Amino acid sequence: PDTREPTEADGIALRNRALLELLYAAGLRVSEALHLDLRDLSIDGGFVRVIGKGDRERLVPVGDVALDWLARYLAWPRPGWLAVGSTPDGPDAPLFVTPRGRRLARQSAWSIVKVAAGAAETVPERFRGRKLHRHNATVTLMRTTPRECHEIGRRIAEKLNAATGP
Numbered sequence: 001p002d003t004r005e006p007t008e009a010d011g012i013a014l015r016n017r018a019l020l021e022l023l024y025a026a027g028l029r030v031s032e033a034l035h036l037d038l039r040d041l042s043i044d045g046g047f048v049r050v051i052g053k054g055d056r057e058r059l060v061p062v063g064d065v066a067l068d069w070l071a072r073y074l075a076w077p078r079p080g081w082l083a084v085g086s087t088p089d090g091p092d093a094p095l096f097v098t099p100r101g102r103r104l105a106r107q108s109a110w111s112i113v114k115v116a117a118g119a120a121e122t123v124p125e126r127f128r129g130r131k132l133h134r135h136n137a138t139v140t141l142m143r144t145t146p147r148e149c150h151e152i153g154r155r156i157a158e159k160l161n162a163a164t165g166p
Contacts, residue, residue: 006076008077010077011076011081012099014072014073015073015078015104016116018072019112020112020116021070022069022070024066025065025066026050027060028048028050029052030109032051034094034104034105034106034109035051036048036050036094036095037094037095038074038091038094038095039092040095041070041095043070043071046063047060047061048060077099078097081098081099082101084101085097085098085101086101
């Protein structure tokens, strides 16, 4: 068993995994995920409350795998990071934060998505590079067959599992 103390890098990997799982499971836009506050997530109910385009509110179901990763991230490292930033850990606190306790920026989140997509070497080229910046992943995935979507998701999940452990 690994008895070492978790590092900031471990916390970042955990946060990134929770973010990616949520994006994948709920089909959220990056901007929607980054605007979530703690009050918008219901672990027990298995959903997130999202304010989308045109300020439309919707409740989106979230799968068990994503909920598990979110629960791990909420237990550690998020509370410590919020304390560093002197941000109270309450319902109005941002869901995804940096080690400095600030809301995760869009550019950082896109980097996380790009790294994850690039880590799956067999992901088709149209899911990498500029198109990743220009198109929401959901729109791009809608242009593929269900089998192809499942295969891409499986490959990314395998790479993430290898990088972050079970």
